[in-house]
Amino acid sequence: PLGSRVNERGNLEIGGCDTVELAREFGTPAFVVAEDDICARARAYVEALRARHDDFDVLFASKAFPCTAVYRVLAEEGLVCDVASGGELHLALRGGFDAKRIYLHGNAKSLAELEQAIDAGVGHIVLDSFMDVDRVEQVAAARGVTQAVLIRVTPGVAGRTHAKISTGQADSKFGFGLDDARLAIERLRGSDSLDLVGLHMHIGSQLLSLDAYRPAVEALAALGDFSTYNFGGGLGVAYTAGQQPPAIEEYVEEKVRALHELIGTGKRLLIEPGRSLVANSTVTLYSVETVKRNVSTWVGVDGGMSDNLRPMLYGSVYEAFFADRPELAGSGETAHVAGKHCESGDVIVRDVPLADPKPGDILVTPATGAYGHAMANNYNGIPRPPVIFCKDGDARVVVRRETYDDLARRDV
Numbered sequence: 001p002l003g004s005r006v007n008e009r010g011n012l013e014i015g016g017c018d019t020v021e022l023a024r025e026f027g028t029p030a031f032v033v034a035e036d037d038i039c040a041r042a043r044a045y046v047e048a049l050r051a052r053h054d055d056f057d058v059l060f061a062s063k064a065f066p067c068t069a070v071y072r073v074l075a076e077e078g079l080v081c082d083v084a085s086g087g088e089l090h091l092a093l094r095g096g097f098d099a100k101r102i103y104l105h106g107n108a109k110s111l112a113e114l115e116q117a118i119d120a121g122v123g124h125i126v127l128d129s130f131m132d133v134d135r136v137e138q139v140a141a142a143r144g145v146t147q148a149v150l151i152r153v154t155p156g157v158a159g160r161t162h163a164k165i166s167t168g169q170a171d172s173k174f175g176f177g178l179d180d181a182r183l184a185i186e187r188l189r190g191s192d193s194l195d196l197v198g199l200h201m202h203i204g205s206q207l208l209s210l211d212a213y214r215p216a217v218e219a220l221a222a223l224g225d226f227s228t229y230n231f232g233g234g235l236g237v238a239y240t241a242g243q244q245p246p247a248i249e250e251y252v253e254e255k256v257r258a259l260h261e262l263i264g265t266g267k268r269l270l271i272e273p274g275r276s277l278v279a280n281s282t283v284t285l286y287s288v289e290t291v292k293r294n295v296s297t298w299v300g301v302d303g304g305m306s307d308n309l310r311p312m313l314y315g316s317v318y319e320a321f322f323a324d325r326p327e328l329a330g331s332g333e334t335a336h337v338a339g340k341h342c343e344s345g346d347v348i349v350r351d352v353p354l355a356d357p358k359p360g361d362i363l364v365t366p367a368t369g370a371y372g373h374a375m376a377n378n379y380n381g382i383p384r385p386p387v388i389f390c391k392d393g394d395a396r397v398v399v400r401r402e403t404y405d406d407l408a409r410r411d412v
């Protein structure tokens, strides 16, 4: 994260806090967040857009890190918010987002979620199917309101990424294909309670190349002229030193240029980053419990697929090193960092050099802010980790660690 460094004691410091001390004080596993890092990236998005385009908003794709404190920080930075469910909507409102500044997404929104959103006064709903159109219209009409909507289009262009997070291809569970989008646009022209303001697309996540955006915008341009365009999120981040994603400025530049050249300049431009706002702000701290040497060296830690599902779902690669000797990152015996769950796939990092691993060591995996806390679970009865915000040397718990009582709380 921004501002992380090795301190006088030789320990990794995040937001001015010594990570070895954080582990002692708050326990492990724990998500440690450099609050300033999130703010800096939000500002980078806003400034990059402001320098290039008049009328815009940056939406926080809140699925990436849905907790009240993160919503609050980004609301204070002036962002608007993308929610993908009634639950995220609830958290976004709780975190301080004005309902008018919230966009509701979803390919299978329930009637209850639509009622919740429209009753809350959500600014925009992104329509995903003909049935969604009918339902949103029905709820808006019953409430006697005119609801602003966007149509989500799958432009038939897929961003190059893992298949499970590629969304722009023609046969997708998301959005309208190009032909159906035309029909939906026609259908909405006749609606008394839905006000179609524009088009949305999101072609994939963790994109390390910007190539796919231009053809996707071209496909949208062929659908007519609207006041608002949401070009989604998707900018990839570096999980390891070897990955080199485009900078926020380059990503914004590409989207703005595509808008200006293929659609026009006087439009409202929305972009919807999740991962690239929050991933690199956070590290996970684990404690080493065991070291086993058989064919490989297995370093067993006190978390795993309950706090980071990404290696198991997408084959994602992470780095790992020790909090009290970060300068030795990348050197030492090659090992696998294994989680504590009951399956062989529960490996957080494979083939990583680790300097003299031993029980009690605090192991750090960087870049866990996006889709870590978000996808955490209680597999094997593991209480989910706390989220700790660090800033100027102060640490505060913004999500507490779960307890065993929490695990039983819903049991009747």
Ligand code: LLP
Binding pocket: 061, 063, 064, 082, 105, 165, 202, 204, 205, 206, 232, 233, 234, 235, 272, 273, 274, 275, 276, 310, 314, 370, 371
């Ligand atoms: N907008 C929409 C409509 C989306 O579906 C998504 C992500 C975003 C924006 C934000 O995309 P981002 O900027 O974060 O790439 N769990 C997966 C990622 C799933 C992304 C889902 N949609 C992972 O851990 O890689």
